[in-house]
Amino acid sequence: MIELQGIVKRYVLGDETVLALAGVDVHIGRNEYVALIGPSGSGKSTLMNIIGCLDSASEGRYILNGRDTSSLSEDELAAVRNQEIGFVFQSFHLLPRQTALQNVMQPLVYRRMPPAERRERAAEALRKVGLGDRLDHRPNQLSGGQRQRVAVARALVGEPSILLADEPTGNLDSRTSAEIMSLFDALHAQGQTVVIVTHEPDIAAHCRRTIRVLDGHIVEDYQNPARAA
Amino acid sequence: MNHLAEAFNAALASLNAHRLRSFLTTLGILIGTMAVIAVVSVLQGFSDSISSQFSDLGSNTLTLEAKNEQENFRRGQINRLSFEDVDALRFKVSGIERVAPIISAPLGATLYRGRSVTPQVLGATEEAQDVLGVDTSIGRFITASDERNSRRVVVIGTDVRNELRMPENPIGEFILIGREWFRVVGLLEKRGEIFGFSQDNRVFIPFSVARSLTGTFERTFMEVSFTVTNLAEVNQVKERAMRTVRASRGIEPGKPDDFEIKAADSFVKQFNRITATATAVLAGIVGISLLVGGIGIMNIMLVSVTERTREIGILKALGATRRDILVQFLLEAALLSLLGGLIGIVLGLLAGMGIASLIPNFPPAHVPIWVMIAAAGFSALVGVVFGIAPASKAAKLDPIEALRYE
Numbered sequence: 229m230i231e232l233q234g235i236v237k238r239y240v241l242g243d244e245t246v247l248a249l250a251g252v253d254v255h256i257g258r259n260e261y262v263a264l265i266g267p268s269g270s271g272k273s274t275l276m277n278i279i280g281c282l283d284s285a286s287e288g289r290y291i292l293n294g295r296d297t298s299s300l301s302e303d304e305l306a307a308v309r310n311q312e313i314g315f316v317f318q319s320f321h322l323l324p325r326q327t328a329l330q331n332v333m334q335p336l337v338y339r340r341m342p343p344a345e346r347r348e349r350a351a352e353a354l355r356k357v358g359l360g361d362r363l364d365h366r367p368n369q370l371s372g373g374q375r376q377r378v379a380v381a382r383a384l385v386g387e388p389s390i391l392l393a394d395e396p397t398g399n400l401d402s403r404t405s406a407e408i409m410s411l412f413d414a415l416h417a418q419g420q421t422v423v424i425v426t427h428e429p430d431i432a433a434h435c436r437r438t439i440r441v442l443d444g445h446i447v448e449d450y451q452n453p454a455r456a457a
Numbered sequence: 458m459n460h461l462a463e464a465f466n467a468a469l470a471s472l473n474a475h476r477l478r479s480f481l482t483t484l485g486i487l488i489g490t491m492a493v494i495a496v497v498s499v500l501q502g503f504s505d506s507i508s509s510q511f512s513d514l515g516s517n518t519l520t521l522e523a524k525n526e527q528e529n530f531r532r533g534q535i536n537r538l539s540f541e542d543v544d545a546l547r548f549k550v551s552g553i554e555r556v557a558p559i560i561s562a563p564l565g566a567t568l569y570r571g572r573s574v575t576p577q578v579l580g581a582t583e584e585a586q587d588v589l590g591v592d593t594s595i596g597r598f599i600t601a602s603d604e605r606n607s608r609r610v611v612v613i614g615t616d617v618r619n620e621l622r623m624p625e626n627p628i629g630e631f632i633l634i635g636r637e638w639f640r641v642v643g644l645l646e647k648r649g650e651i652f653g654f655s656q657d658n659r660v661f662i663p664f665s666v667a668r669s670l671t672g673t674f675e676r677t678f679m680e681v682s683f684t685v686t687n688l689a690e691v692n693q694v695k696e697r698a699m700r701t702v703r704a705s706r707g708i709e710p711g712k713p714d715d716f717e718i719k720a721a722d723s724f725v726k727q728f729n730r731i732t733a734t735a736t737a738v739l740a741g742i743v744g745i746s747l748l749v750g751g752i753g754i755m756n757i758m759l760v761s762v763t764e765r766t767r768e769i770g771i772l773k774a775l776g777a778t779r780r781d782i783l784v785q786f787l788l789e790a791a792l793l794s795l796l797g798g799l800i801g802i803v804l805g806l807l808a809g810m811g812i813a814s815l816i817p818n819f820p821p822a823h824v825p826i827w828v829m830i831a832a833a834g835f836s837a838l839v840g841v842v843f844g845i846a847p848a849s850k851a852a853k854l855d856p857i858e859a860l861r862y863e
Contacts, residue, residue: 282774282856303778310776321771321860325474338776340460382775 229293229389229421230256230279236287237274237444248274250444251288256423261416263432264425266441273394275441276425280315280392281308293389310338314383318395320375322367322382328354329363332382339386353381357411373404380411384420391415393424397431409434461784468789472796475761482757483797485750486836490798493743494805494832497736498822499812504732506649506820517554517688518588519695521546521702522680523716536715538679540668545705546683552694556683557584562667563677564635567660569621576617577659578634580667588682591661596628596643603642603663612643614657634660637670650818691720747836750797751843758790758847769851770859779852786851790844791837798836802829 237249248271256262266272277283278290281297284305290297292312300308309315322331332350333343341349354360357377367375376396383391393412397405413434416422424435432438433452440448472479523536540558547556560580566573585591586598593612603610611632618627627641639662648656671677685694695718702716720726762769769782809822 277857280774282860303780306773306776306778309774315774317860321767321774323768323771325470334772335775337460337463338778338781343463386776 229258230254231291232278232288233291234288235275235278235285235290237271237278237283238286247444249278249285252441252444252446254439254446254449256421259416259419259421260423261412261421261434261436262423263435263438264423264441265427265429265432265438267427270441271444272425272441276392276394276423279390279423280313281305306338310335311386312389314386314388314391316376316379316383316391316393316396318398320367320372320379320399322375322378324367327364327366328359328370328378328381331367331378332385335382335386350381350385353385354378356384357381371404372400373407376400376404376408377411380408380415384415389421391420391422393422395426396424397426397428405431464784464788465792467785468792471789472793478757479793479796482753483750483793483800485753486747486794486797486839487750487801487804489743489746489750490801490832490836491805491808492746493739494802494824494829495808495812496739497828498806498809498824499819500732500735501825501828502809502813502820502823504729505823507728517685517691518682518720519685519691519698520680520682520719521698521716522719524714537677538681538716539706542702542705542716543679543681545701546681546698549701549705550694550697552686552690552697554684554686555584555588556681557582557588558664558679558681559585559589560664560667560671560677560679562662562671564637564670566635567617567621568633569623569630572621574617574620574658576614578667579659579661580664580671581661582664585661585682588684592646593643594646595626596641598643599661599663604665607665607669608663609637609639609666610642610663611639612645612661613641614645614659615647616655616657617660618644620658634662635670747839751794751839754790754794754840755843755846758786758844759850761789762786762847762851765851766854766859766862769854770856770862773854773856774860782854783848783852786848787841787844790848791840794840794843795833795837798833801836802832 232252232254235249235252236247239246239248250271252271252275264272264276274283278285281292281300284290284298288298292308295308297305297308315321322328323334326334329347329350332353333346336346336349351360351363354363357380359374359377359381362370362374362378365374367378370378376399380391380396383393391412396412397408400408409431412422412424416436422435424431426432435452437451438448439446521538521542523538525536543556543558546553558581562578562580564578566575567578581589581591581599582604583599583601591598596612598612599610602608611634613623613627613632617623621632623630623632623641627644630641631638632641633639645657645659645661650656683698685691698718699714702718703714706715708715772782806822806824809824813819813822
């Protein structure tokens with residue numbers, strides 16, 4: 229489903245060129261549960277941005293669901309993000325002035341979906357993450373764990389191919405982290421493809437597969453030992 | 458359409474979140490619009506009242522009157538039109554439709570049951586009704602038969618009726634004008650005031666009667682209004698009339714005219730020119746104030762885009778296209794400006810009404826609907842124009858950079 233072939237990413241900083249990714253080949257299939265790990269500066273965030281179509285590679289091909297994204301225009305990439313990718317960010321990135329329901333409805337706005345249908349699907353997504361009774365709360369009326377669950381609902385509402393989470397537990401305490409991770413586990417069990425970027429071994433341990441990035445290269449790619457089911 | 462309505466709501470919500478700032482931002486637009494509506498309403502009210510008073514005088518009406526130098530007038534050397542001049546116009550000039558001579562007959566007080574009033578007494582023929590556009594609300598005007606038979610009949614203005622405390626319908630009553638009794642046959646339509654002078658304090662009697670009653674008077678005054686058959690030929694007819702009247706008055710070649718022929722609507726035209734000039738000057742000032750207001754909006758929108766960089770990044774990550782972001786910020790700017798414009802229109806109307814009511818004898822303020830629509834549309838346009846730069850800045854933001862923005 230995700231096919232990265234020889235991905236190179238260069239940044240120009242002043243008169244210096246930084247090589248963030250130096251030829252990466254990855255294949256991630258449907259319903260995989262992948263942890264992308266590595267220290268900061270390793271290139272894992274760049275890799276995530278490319279997978280999430282927020283950024284495009286300097287060289288190489290990225291084929292998402294059989295479609296080569298390297299040649300897509302900015303608006304086509306926006307449509308891909310809208311349809312295929314569900315983002316979950318470390319600092320939640322909810323819209324502060326909107327209610328939980330409105331936040332979750334937002335991606336569907338860009339699909340030109342009628343408001344009634346949008347509302348129904350957003351409410352359903354919030355129920356799935358256990359916030360069926362918090363629809364009209366604003367982010368500042370919710371706890372950190374609840375905010376992140378709103379973000380997960382927002383990522384899922386459009387039924388994306390990939391759930392892409394960037395340090396999803398980075399701003400949460402360990403008990404809430406465990407809650408969020410069990411939510412991811414459950415989603416994976418329901419057939420969702422999940423990619424989590426993290427530097428915490430505990431979090432990576434939830435996943436079935438670990439890809440370790442260092443200095444722009446993939447240095448390790450292995451299936452985790454089966455966890456006790 | 459649905460999508461636009463939604464973007465509209467989002468823009469409204471965003472402005473609502475910073476109410477004070479939004480209000481202060483749009484103050485420039487508000488004051489500019491208010492100023493234009495206030496001044497336009499006063500000018501238009503004034504202009505409407507002038508035009509409606511003169512609207513009865515069509516542009517095909519010309520007026521012949523004797524020229525009198527102020528000095529000569531004081532010395533008692535009064536230059537008058539003669540009845541021969543009237544006949545010359547009537548019979549010797551082609552292209553003239555109707556000729557309506559008007560003679561003023563200073564016959565003195567008018568009495569009715571012990572009450573007295575001194576109106577302007579005018580002698581007129583039936584033609585005056587069409588040429589000068591005088592109409593009666595009750596009864597009839599002077600007729601050709603009144604004129605032929607020199608009947609002692611009178612058509613009175615509403616002020617005369619009211620001051621003499623005559624019945625609501627004064628037809629058939631007798632009034633004494635000077636030393637003659639006249640029977641009232643008609644009541645003139647109310648015309649109101651021009652510059653504070655009542656147009657209803659006058660009476661019309663048949664021309665022939667006025668002529669015979671004032672035959673021995675030194676100070677009668679006559680002018681002749683006439684209409685041309687074909688409006689396109691008005692200048693040629695005027696030329697012919699000038700030549701004929703010169704001949705009838707025996708003015709030798711090379712000597713200046715001692716009379717003039719004026720277009721009846723020249724005053725209205727002149728007034729309209731003044732109004733148009735005032736409006737153009739005003740439009741310039743308003744243009745500048747809206748420009749300043751627009752810059753204010755652009756400034757705040759740029760601040761707003763910077764403040765909301767992360768929000769824009771989030772929206773882009775969720776799949777908003779450049780166009781989605783552009784439309785959202787443009788709508789916000791347009792709405793901000795439009796709201797200022799709408800409040801400005803309302804306040805401007807109130808201000809115009811206030812100004813008009815503070816000046817005595819001033820006609821009520823009036824703003825044509827199209828001016829209000831244009832003002833609202835123009836203020837929204839200012840928002841769009843000055844919103845383009847901030848909105849395109851927002852649309853062009855790189856999503857990764859924007860998401861990282863603290």
